[in-house]
Amino acid sequence: MIYPIVKFGDPxxxxxxxxxxxxxxPELDKFLEDMFESMYAAKGVGLAAPQIGFSRKIAVIDVxxxxxxEEKLVLINPTIVKxxxxxxxxxxxxxxxxxxxxxxxxxxxxxxxxxxxGEVYEKTGEDLLARAFLHETDHxxxxxxxxxxxxxxxxxxxxxxxxxxxxxEWS
Ligand SMILES: [Zn+2]
Numbered sequence: 001m002i003y004p005i006v007k008f009g010d011p012x013x014x015x016x017x018x019x020x021x022x023x024x025x026p027e028l029d030k031f032l033e034d035m036f037e038s039m040y041a042a043k044g045v046g047l048a049a050p051q052i053g054f055s056r057k058i059a060v061i062d063v064x065x066x067x068x069x070e071e072k073l074v075l076i077n078p079t080i081v082k083x084x085x086x087x088x089x090x091x092x093x094x095x096x097x098x099x100x101x102x103x104x105x106x107x108x109x110x111x112x113x114x115x116x117x118g119e120v121y122e123k124t125g126e127d128l129l130a131r132a133f134l135h136e137t138d139h140x141x142x143x144x145x146x147x148x149x150x151x152x153x154x155x156x157x158x159x160x161x162x163x164x165x166x167x168x169e170w171s
Contacts, residue, residue, distance in 0.1 A: 003038045003052035007170060008096045008144065008161060010053075015142045017048075017055045020076045023118030032074055032116055035060045044094045046132040048139030051095050059136035063128050073123070078113035078137045087127060091135065091145050099157055101149045109133045
């Protein structure tokens with residue numbers, strides 16, 4: 001099933017999600033399937049569970065946009081273990097539609113996470129994948145990409161969003 005994407009302003013996006021302790025269950029498998037489906041429907045390359053209203057440390061990533069199944073990644077209870085180099089580029093978030101900002105990130109990033117069966121793995125990604133590891137792991141700790149931009153730009157963005165909320169254009 002396709003879940004609607006929770007938008008900025010909902011507190012679920014700004015608190016640390018709960019760890020996942022049960023693996024290999026039909027419920028988890030179904031939930032992961034729904035997360036991929038919701039991500040593709042929203043045309044994203046990554047989706048974190050809080051973005052569909054579940055405060056659990058689960059994220060899915062596919063930087064191939066559904067083109068290459070081997071690039072589908074499940075990150076459960078992820079932590080970033082290594083960040084090397086630098087990249088600067090535009091970043092957006094499905095929960096903050098209509099906005100994009102330049103964000104400095106590491107260029108080579110290693111994440112340690114569990115898969116659907118609970119097996120711990122490490123994976124290193126570069127460029128877009130590195131950015132996705134950082135962006136999605138941030139989500140699971142209640143951090144949005146706008147915490148990485150200047151306070152001035154962030155305030156401006158929040159003001160525009162408030163305006164849209166008042167006009168009923170943000171829900
Ligand atoms: Zn996001």
